[in-house]
Amino acid sequence: MPGVRDKVAIIGMGCTKFDEHWDKDVKDLIVEACYEAFEDAGIEPKDIQAAWWSTVVSGFLGRSLAYPLKLDYIPITRIENRCASGHDAFINACYAVACGAFDLVLVCGAEKCKDVGIAIPAVIDPAEPYSSRVDTRFPPPAAFAQLAIRYFHHYGIPIEEGRKILAKIAVKNHYNGSLNPKAQFQRRITVEDVLKAPIVAYPLGLYDCCGITDGAAAAIITRADLAKNYRDDYVLVKGAGMSVGMYQGEIQDDWSLTYIEENVRASRMAYKEAGIENPRKQLDLAIVHDCFTITELVIYEDFGFSPRGKAPEDVEAGTFELKGELPVNTDGGLKCFGHPIGASGLRMIYEAYKQLQGKAGQRQVEIRNQLALTHTLGGTPVDSNTAAIAIVGLRGA
Template sequence: MSTQGIRDRVAVVAMGCTRFGERWDSSAGDLLIDAVRECLDGVGGTEPADVEAYWLGTLGSGQSGLTLSRPLGLGHRPVTRVENYCATGSDAFRNACYAVASGAYDRVMAVGVEKLKDSGFSGLTRMDPPGDGTAPENTLTAPAAFSLLDPAYCTKYGVDPAAMREAMTHVAWKNHANGARNPRAQFRTPVSKEKIAAAPLVAGRLGVFDCSGVSDGAACALIVRAEDAHRYTDRPVYVKALSLTAGAGLAATDPAYDYTTFPEVVHSAREAYRQAGITDPRTEISLAEVHDCFTPTEVVLMEDLGFAERGRAWRDVLDGDFELGGRLPVNPDGGLKSFGHPVGASGLRMLYECWLQLRGEAGERQLNDPRLALTHNLGGRPGACVSFVSVVGAERG
């Protein structure tokens, strides 16, 4: 797979993000209004009707572009609703960027929203289409499917299960510590490693604190041509790479799949690095926002994204490599663990943290002079998923 890419042809000039959490007092429309208002307030004088086109990401909080046009009172602007599992918000951003890069529009917005708490479900509001019963992944809950990563990884690389359990605990501890510094996170209280390790089990060895939360939220980004960026802000963020991969979905029917990697992530990361001109992501990426839906997922992603050697990520996690003061901070905003996962908003929430960090506006979790940032979304489950990787930077090459 190879594409020309749109490196440095478009820029993000404003963003908005609501507080994530149990937003019983707000409808999906309320959350959309709040996120868009914050975004447009960042470029004073711009109104919703001034944006030429919108891409809206939502899994189950609305159908059609009316989900956005109605609360914003957009009139007759084109609004495209996007859905791509947990990569929904990221794919809305991807499509919006391509629209500007193609020359079709000069000023567009990508928006993501989800209201999960009102659904009555404890997880995602996902309904699989009718099938012939040969898709085994549909018989497992998400925690059960991702719990398979843990024993498979230990077996393949000869890792002591106790050490892997410690690494999983460390991921949760790190991300909750980061989220405690973020006023927009759902969970803002640090959690001790002892409490994480002793939590009630959900599936396999996954405890309550190994699983991301369920929340409501919205986020958005205003995107323009790179040459126009400084008309809106003196600190734009430039898009270096956008890569989306959909796997073959063979899952458990493929005897070669061993549950220690996400091939879709490997392919999307490789393509993103090619587009961005990155040859050593371990040293060239300043921070990464990754899809820590479950703690063993983050461990495996460190290897699939090229941040750690195969079979070594668990050790790098315990060594603190991915903490705020480590060699490559991962999920400095708290990740899905602290924010929860309102599907349509998560990818844009990740981008929002990169926006803040690259502009030096991340407050007490601000990193020292970040230059390139990565976001990663994973939709689906091991062996049958889609993967999105973006790279954005503070400078235009």
């Protein structure tokens, strides 16, 4: 059977606290995350046969990972796919193990966003110094604000009522993050706090936007048939999906701007491989790309968690809260855990891994179906995106 389902296992993971790490270099963060993963898997760096390195601005060659870990002449592939970089690196590593190229590999994502001197939230592109751009560009807050305005208009939701719905998503994620010692933000907030916060790009306010953060996360991957040699509670990769747009939203004048097609396509790929027909009922949790609260709202519908236009009703009903029918962003999400671009996808997988093992502490959810979805999204809804999904689960799922 093509794909990676039940062919690849995660046997160790690590994650730093996501924060403003003014006292640490990216190499310090890499070492911290990777050595937690090595210890979790019961291996040493010398056991790693190949590695994948995910970062946007914190190291442009594989040596950026090799040097701090003293990896001795092994293959290292550096992946950059904007906010989807972590998942892209993880999926590529899974394919390499599934095809038999390697038996034991490392995937690490890290970013120093707070002190690199680059305006990460604005429009950046490593290729820009070598190319010409004459098209209209939107910083992410402005682009996703348009998604919010259009969604509210399309479904007849008054803007201020829509803002209250989005505020409840922010409140949920801040509550979940308050239970996570590794999250960047530890303070619980209220709907009133969200609505009274300064506007960033109307109708999105300060608490509708994720933080820019420093951090690192790492995973150790091996063949499924070898995983039992390392631990009993390993986590299997059940499915993966990735979809990349080609600026359809920018060139098509009938684009509705109420959904993200790349999300839809990637989720269908992952669901098919994982054998999921009813994600709302079959998943135990989902960790999704809530770069803005409106993004999370739209994702509910793109992934089939809610019918089109009905996500606000599910938010009001508490469907996606920690004790709800399908908990979403149990660790606080990008909104509260933070968003060091290249590390975020692996941080999401770290949360799913811990939840499936029953090691998530105060934020532990009930594991019934033994399946979790993780997702990142690079780009903006007004041009094109890269959506990437990894579904992980336990044996028998």
